[in-house]
Amino acid sequence: MDKKNVSMNDVAIAAGVSLKTVSRVINEPDSVRESTRDKVHSAMEALGFRTNFAARSLKLGRYGCIGVVLFHLSGGAVDMIDGIADAAEERGFALTMIKKRAGEKMTLADAARRMSQLPVDGMIFNLRQMVDDFDTFEAPKDLKTVIITPMEHPTCSTVSDDQEGGARMACEYFLNRGHKNVYFVSGKKESLSSQCRMKGWRAALEARGIEPPEPLQGDWNADSGYAAGLVLADKPDCTAVLAANDCMANGVMMALRDKGLSVPDDVSVIGFDDELYKTIPNSILTSVKFRHRELGIRALNEVVTGLEVPSSRSRTLVSGVLIERASVRDLRA
């Protein structure tokens, strides 16, 4: 019964006005007399008119969409997408999304090529691992590109949590409370987050002239933290442990407990991401929390800003927050 596609022309005929008037009712309603506007609105209603995105974009030369490329879909990614989507909505943009498939090898250039065939005015890459062409990549000049990554990029704007700063902050929190050293349990080797957290930990210790001990290799999950904890329990000089996430921190704590040690009386622990309280009742774990939502918002705003004022390259760091609980002992007391 309905026509396949109702065009402005159909509406115009039904309303007894010109095509252009229909266009005006949509884009500059104030320039149309009220009686005319009503006629047109009724006709649109009656015919079920929807503006055609393709035609509109073709004419305008822009889409009102921001591309998002997910190279990696981690836990924090939900909140980041949430932030991106909310900020986009607020500024009147929709998101166009593509994702690297598991196993597939996708370079930045691949992603850019694919994106530039899609309805997109600018794009955000979420990049949590290293990629081959990172340093050589050049974004298409007509497509503002922002990369979410802790690495600095020669030509593109980047946005990142300040993972390194967060780790430094946690370390200093230990040191300021009289701890003489801090052990570190890392996440998966290829993860940039893990690498940055490790870097911050190292930097903080070295800044105080402390030789960082060998870090323990984990894989983000509790079991690997537990294994690390068993090792650490035997080190008499170990009073402070920084684990690269909360799950491993919990593993460490369980291992210490199983070895007869108490947190924080014997050993202090700090984790990352502040999510243990969801799983552990009365959790005492102090943790560095990153504001992934904020990260997404910043990334999107940076793209949209770059759309209006082209070409500036910027580097944004979103600081972490230390959520204090009871897992760190003040040795000076």
Added chain:
Amino acid sequence: MDKKNVSMNDVAIAAGVSLKTVSRVINEPDSVRESTRDKVHSAMEALGFRTNFAARSLKLGRYGCIGVVLFHLSGGAVDMIDGIADAAEERGFALTMIKKRAGEKMTLADAARRMSQLPVDGMIFNLRQMVDDFDTFEAPKDLKTVIITPMEHPTCSTVSDDQEGGARMACEYFLNRGHKNVYFVSGKKESLSSQCRMKGWRAALEARGIEPPEPLQGDWNADSGYAAGLVLADKPDCTAVLAANDCMANGVMMALRDKGLSVPDDVSVIGFDDELYKTIPNSILTSVKFRHRELGIRALNEVVTGLEVPSSRSRTLVSGVLIERASVRDLRA
């Protein structure tokens, strides 16, 4: 230096062929002589040509994009999006995404209206809570719509985890091992997942002529599970607890332990989502796991299928899987 937008016409002139030939090189390369093809390819390369999405879609009358509306961004959502995105990629579609903002009230009709102005051939609604116009909503006839929700919809295809079946399965697992009753700890009241899990639990008990005890109200987090556990520890007839997620299940277990009860010797526990092992070393919790990724894949495939063969309404249930660990005691032994 580069022209703002390089069109096929520019390429055609540069290559000394007609516009249409350039089009053919892109869409039906076999119908173009190799020497011509090479000329065109070189010209495209040299000018940096990218096909214009808007023009192409306008002509073709389709976009190659599937809309995704996130009414709610839960934990499992990442995996679901992952599935949707992978399946989309595989079938040559990109995703266009919008999200309900926190606090905003968005009905299905709102979402559909917004989406139908975007580059979208079909759409997926991810709906985990009730919405006002659920029963009255009618999808635009030209936009295949699939709703991810446990509720049945009068006109749209739906896809869901079989939450109810999963809960039933867990209950029967208890009952088949000699338990005479099963207590239930729910998630947030407004969550459809929680409601369905509760419904399955009730059904399983009633099917065996057992009067379901009053369910305990939780909020998904461990602390609420702990509170529930304290209550349950005092009930002598409580040998089996089904918690609506793993975090609360862990809370229950911790409370039982703190009350001097052992899992599974005194009380058996089953959770949902199978994620405790990430946080707890050597986790023993048996859990019902839903395949969110599969869910996303099914939803996308349903949309794409509906694009080719219009109008069929279907209801897909993706079954859960019981991951057996050691938290359930066999009372018959």
Added chain:
DNA sequence: TTGCGAAATGACAACGTTGTCATTTCGTTA
């Protein structure tokens, strides 16, 4: 009533593709 400037409306081209159909070129065969 007439005339005027401002407001409202309309005609037409253009955005960059693809489909239709006509034309040219090619490789074969007589």
Added chain:
DNA sequence: TAACGAAATGACAACGTTGTCATTTCGCAA
């Protein structure tokens, strides 16, 4: 070499909007 059918290429319209500029209508003062 001529003639033929098939393959390759081209000319032109059309998709549904919006921008430009011309035209009509309106409200108001003379």
